[in-house]
Amino acid sequence: MITIRKATDKDVKALAEVSKKAFYVPHKDVIPDHIMQDYLKNSFNEKTLLSEINNPDFKYNLIFKDAILAGFSKIIINTKNSNIKAENVTKLERIYLTETFYGLGLGKELFAYNLKLIKEAKQKGVWLYVWIKNDRAIDFYKKAGFKKIAMYDFPISDTETRPNDVFYLEL
Numbered sequence: 001m002i003t004i005r006k007a008t009d010k011d012v013k014a015l016a017e018v019s020k021k022a023f024y025v026p027h028k029d030v031i032p033d034h035i036m037q038d039y040l041k042n043s044f045n046e047k048t049l050l051s052e053i054n055n056p057d058f059k060y061n062l063i064f065k066d067a068i069l070a071g072f073s074k075i076i077i078n079t080k081n082s083n084i085k086a087e088n089v090t091k092l093e094r095i096y097l098t099e100t101f102y103g104l105g106l107g108k109e110l111f112a113y114n115l116k117l118i119k120e121a122k123q124k125g126v127w128l129y130v131w132i133k134n135d136r137a138i139d140f141y142k143k144a145g146f147k148k149i150a151m152y153d154f155p156i157s158d159t160e161t162r163p164n165d166v167f168y169l170e171l
Contacts, residue, residue: 009050025099083166089123
């Protein structure tokens with residue numbers, strides 16, 4: 001059974017664990033370990049996640065498979081991107097699953113759930129960054145109708161960036 005619900009304060013610890021696992025797997029072979037550990041600690045700590053969950057601009061949703069937290073999403077309604085002329089666009093900042101749950105259609109379910117929220121907010125489109133070597137994610141987004149519109153250097157640390165594509169889906 002699959003369930004999706006909004007994240008709450010009580011979910012922060014589990015969300016931090018899932019965030020770290022989900023980010024680590026596709027990037028583990030290309031980001032030096034000390035930089036990876038700093039990024040995980042700074043980006044997915046409980047204090048940061050709690051602050052974001054309680055920020056009304058951020059929408060965190062959790063997906064469960066048989067009552068086990070499989071992943072989550074984070075969208076930010078009305079977030080401009082300099083490569084997009086349209087107003088009222090949403091940033092899909094994260095849609096993460098842990099490796100155990102790959103291939104079960106959960107990403108598709110979570111994306112559809114977010115797309116419904118985005119449309120209810122009367123957004124004209126949704127955009128995201130995706131690392132250029134994350135083939136699994138790129139294939140997923142292309143199948144969903146996203147188009148590459150630009151490049152972006154995603155900061156991993158003060159000294160490291162990773163090339164990302166900017167993808168956009170017009171609604």
